[in-house]
Amino acid sequence: MNNNNDPNVIDMEELMRKKAQLQASFGRYSQMFGKLKFLPLLLILIFMVFRLAFIYVEPNEYGIKIVRIGFNKGVQKEVYGPGLHFVIPGMQEMETMPRDLQVLELTNYPRTASRFARIEPAAHIQTSDGFYVDVDVSIIYKLTDPYMVFTTIGPGRLFEDNGIIPKTEPALKATLGELTTEEFYNSPMRVAKAERAKALLNSELLEKGIVVEQVLVRYFRYSDEIQKNIEEKKLKDQLVFKNQAEGRAAIEEAALMKIIEEGKVTVAVELEGGQAYITKRIAEKDRYVRTKNAQADLLVSLAEAQKIKLKNAALQGKGSDRMVGLKMADVYKGLDVIVLPSDGKNGINPLDLNRTLQMFDVRQGGK
Secondary structure, three states: OOOOOOOOOOOHHHHHHHHHHHHHHHHHHHHHHHHHOOHHHHHHHHHHHHHHHEEEEOOOEEEEEEEOOOOOOEEEEEEEOOEEEEOOOOOEEEEEEEOOOEEEEEOOOHHHOOOOOEEEOOEEEEOOOOOEEEEEEEEEEEEOOHHHHHHHOOOOOHHHHHHHHHHHHHHHHHHHOOOOOOHHHOHHHHHHHHHHHHHHHHHHHHHHOEEEEEEEEEEEEEOHHHHHHHHHHHHHHHHHHHHHHHHHHHHHHHHHHHHHHHHHHHHHHHHHHHHHHHHHHHHHHHHHHHHHHHHHHHHHHHHHHHHHHHHHHHHHOOOHHHHHHHHHHHHHOOOOOOOOOOOOOOOOOOOOHHHHHHHOOOOHHHO
């Protein structure tokens, strides 16, 4: 019976066909999700294998590999630097040791120490004169050969407990114990003993791969009674030193004043000597000027005399009478009227040249 045109009739074949399609789609998704449910477990497994197989060595660390099972068992000599390094889980291990500077603080006051340091009680040292003193010391060191440290002392932080700590206080007692109670206050002597302690520690620890860089004495304290006596004695000593220093200062000041006065006298003498020298040089200058002026005057006078002599000689030579006549002729120049007698013995006839020449004593012909 065909009921396709009746909307109230359900088509069972179509319904069964859609059901089959839905079941097929659901089956595919169920199969895919069934596989994915193991993915978190897989990721966790990969992460665990990565963490176990790759060991990260920090920048301030050394890595030491230990083979537990397999060939070449034991601690490996190769030292691993910073980074990721592969190890076989269950067969190999990677131990780390510090690469940077380490600090051991010996102090009874932990708050004064670095929070990164290993803190131990202060060194209790007996001085050479029998008194006890508690000394705060900082030991700065580093591991230079982690393989030797690992094989001779042990892994982890055993280099502190079995290495540096047992050696430190005996070395300090052997060196600082040579000082007397008062010599502890002598900084150069105290530093010298600290340097000796460092050398002693290095002589014992260097072969184990540890190098001590510094031994620093930071603070020391005696018992209260001894400390009080020492401080009182130091005050008295400082008073004595103060008086001695003041006495030396007074002596030095007197010597300085003496030097100043002697300097003033020396300066005055030198100034007087300089003034006398100036006066002497001025006198020599004036004498020199006068001498040269006199010589010049003499030369001028001699030149004037020589001039007159030469002039007289010239006037007495040939032609001198003519020159006299010419000079007399010059006298007539500028005269408008000359009244002269023309008769008698001394009469002058201007037209009689011979008479005129004879009157002026002019020789004729150079006679």
